[in-house]
Amino acid sequence: MVRIGSAPADFRSAAELLDRFNREFDCPSPGPGFLATRVAELAREDAVVLLAADRESDLGIAVVRFRRAIWSQGLEAYLAELYVVPESRRRGLGGELMEAVLAAARERGCDTVDLGTDEGDHDAHRLYERFGFSNLVDADAAEPERMLFYEREL
Amino acid sequence: MVRIGSAPADFRSAAELLDRFNREFDCPSPGPGFLATRVAELAREDAVVLLAADRESDLGIAVVRFRRAIWSQGLEAYLAELYVVPESRRRGLGGELMEAVLAAARERGCDTVDLGTDEGDHDAHRLYERFGFSNLVDADAAEPERMLFYEREL
Numbered sequence: 001m002v003r004i005g006s007a008p009a010d011f012r013s014a015a016e017l018l019d020r021f022n023r024e025f026d027c028p029s030p031g032p033g034f035l036a037t038r039v040a041e042l043a044r045e046d047a048v049v050l051l052a053a054d055r056e057s058d059l060g061i062a063v064v065r066f067r068r069a070i071w072s073q074g075l076e077a078y079l080a081e082l083y084v085v086p087e088s089r090r091r092g093l094g095g096e097l098m099e100a101v102l103a104a105a106r107e108r109g110c111d112t113v114d115l116g117t118d119e120g121d122h123d124a125h126r127l128y129e130r131f132g133f134s135n136l137v138d139a140d141a142a143e144p145e146r147m148l149f150y151e152r153e154l
Numbered sequence: 155m156v157r158i159g160s161a162p163a164d165f166r167s168a169a170e171l172l173d174r175f176n177r178e179f180d181c182p183s184p185g186p187g188f189l190a191t192r193v194a195e196l197a198r199e200d201a202v203v204l205l206a207a208d209r210e211s212d213l214g215i216a217v218v219r220f221r222r223a224i225w226s227q228g229l230e231a232y233l234a235e236l237y238v239v240p241e242s243r244r245r246g247l248g249g250e251l252m253e254a255v256l257a258a259a260r261e262r263g264c265d266t267v268d269l270g271t272d273e274g275d276h277d278a279h280r281l282y283e284r285f286g287f288s289n290l291v292d293a294d295a296a297e298p299e300r301m302l303f304y305e306r307e308l
Contacts, residue, residue: 018224022225028225029225030225030226035224035225038222038224038225039224041222042222042224045222046221046222063224065221067200067219067221067232068192068195068196068199068200070172070189070192070193070196070217070234070235071176071182071183071184071189072184078232080224081224102308105308106308110308111307111308112305112306112307112308113305113306113308114270114303114304114305115303115304115305116268116270116301116302116303116304117301117302117304118291118299118300118301118302119291119299119300119301119302120291120299125302125304128304131306132306133304133305133306134304134305134306135302135303135304137272137273137274145272145273145274146272146273146302147270147271147272147273147302147303147304147305148270148271148272148273148279148289148300148301148302148303149268149269149270149289149301149302149303150268150269150270150271150279150282150287150288150289150301151266151267151268151269151287151288151301152266152267152285152286152287152288153265153266154256154259154260154264154265154266154267
């Protein structure tokens with residue numbers, strides 16, 4: 001079951017999941033205290049926080065950010081974070097989260113959803129492709145090109 | 155010379171360049187009229203519009219969007235658009251725009267700048283890499299992985 005985070009307890013739970021996410025992948029985390037405050041702020045602004053749970057606890061999270069499109073009157077959605085705890089993977093929670101991501105983006109009138117992912121994360125690629133995402137600039141071209149994500153820190 | 159677009163004439167010029175951009179790459183464009191209004195709106199909200207010019211006319215554009223980071227108190231910058239007209243390429247305008255993109259991001263206290271690009275656009279990759287961007291998740295790994303950009307329309 002996936003719900004939209006709206007209460008302080010949801011944001012604390014979201015913060016715990018985001019903190020686990022970064023610790024699992026050896027990325028620095030500002031800690032659940034900071035994250036709970038931040039996620040609550042962003043949820044009042046341009047983000048939707050989605051939580052996937054079984055009957056007992058929250059096991060997965062997606063964070064979607066919205067920005068106004070340049071090329072149309074609509075919005076663009078950016079899937080900033082997607083995480084399911086290791087012991088609950090391969091049970092369909094990622095798919096439930098992706099359904100909710102697309103529903104939230106459609107409800108807000110988005111034209112597109114985009115995201116960045118790592119080349120080696122084949123489970124993620126399969127999930128995104130199953131939900132209609134493509135990494136190819138023009139899938140019908142004779143030699144389709146991929147779209148790449150670049151980043152730099154400041 | 156690169157300036158930050160702030161006047162109605164700047165936004166009309168930005169709109170002409172964005173329209174040329176999409177027409178050059180056979181992407182649909184809503185036309186310069188729509189774009190001038192939209193770019194002016196976004197520049198009042200979360201975008202900086204940068205224009206590169208010689209003494210006579212505007213020849214290149216960058217559009218940077220800002221969003222609040224999840225993982226820190228700072229902002230994240232997203233380089234949404236970068237374009238130089240074909241007849242003015244290889245004269246350093248892309249580099250001038252990138253300098254201005256980084257300056258604008260630093261001035262606003264951004265932690266990161268990210269962008270999506272096509273695998274075959276080697277000129278763009280060289281430009282981004284010259285300005286410190288990386289496409290690799292962990293450049294020090296034995297077999298570095300690239301970061302991929304996925305998208306779907308709604």
